[in-house]
Amino acid sequence: MREIIIDPSTMKLELDIMEIPKNCVVVICDGKVKVRELPPHGEYKIVTHQGKVKRMRREEGEEF
Secondary structure: OOOEOEEOOOOEEOOOOOOOOOOEEEEEEOOEEEEEEOOOOEEEEEEEEOOEEEEEEEEEOOOO
């Protein structure tokens, strides 16, 4: 997925919803932005340490 930038002069984040996945999560930490598509079935875990995002983990499943 493409990198999304926060404008340093305005400290604003602009997202074009036509360019990102229909179902996604936007995570912001230390001035960095990551957008990840959510799985159809499963979990997306965001692991933090001392108030900062360390890892984003995708766990998928399927209906039985």
